[in-house]
Amino acid sequence: MDFSSERAIEIAEAATSAMTARAIHAAKAGLAGEGCAECEDCGDDIPAARRAALPSARRCVGCQTAFESGRG
Numbered sequence: 293m294d295f296s297s298e299r300a301i302e303i304a305e306a307a308t309s310a311m312t313a314r315a316i317h318a319a320k321a322g323l324a325g326e327g328c329a330e331c332e333d334c335g336d337d338i339p340a341a342r343r344a345a346l347p348s349a350r351r352c353v354g355c356q357t358a359f360e361s362g363r364g
């Protein structure tokens with residue numbers, strides 16, 4: 293058994309599992325509606341307080357107001 297290739301596999305496996313854990317975390321955050329707290333229109337962060345009050349909010353207050361007044 294070549295020790296160095298065994299070690300390389302070990303490192304590769306550790307790196308892969310770290311990447312997988314990260315991907316799973318990102319996917320879960322996406323499903324939970326976290327990690328996408330950006331305004332659809334201007335790309336600004338939507339304040340946590342606004343998201344807590346209105347979890348479905350996809351725009352910041354300014355863009356939401358403009359969207360609603362433009363629609364109505």
Ligand SMILES: [Zn+2]
Nearest residue numbers: 331334352355
């Ligand atoms: Zn906005």
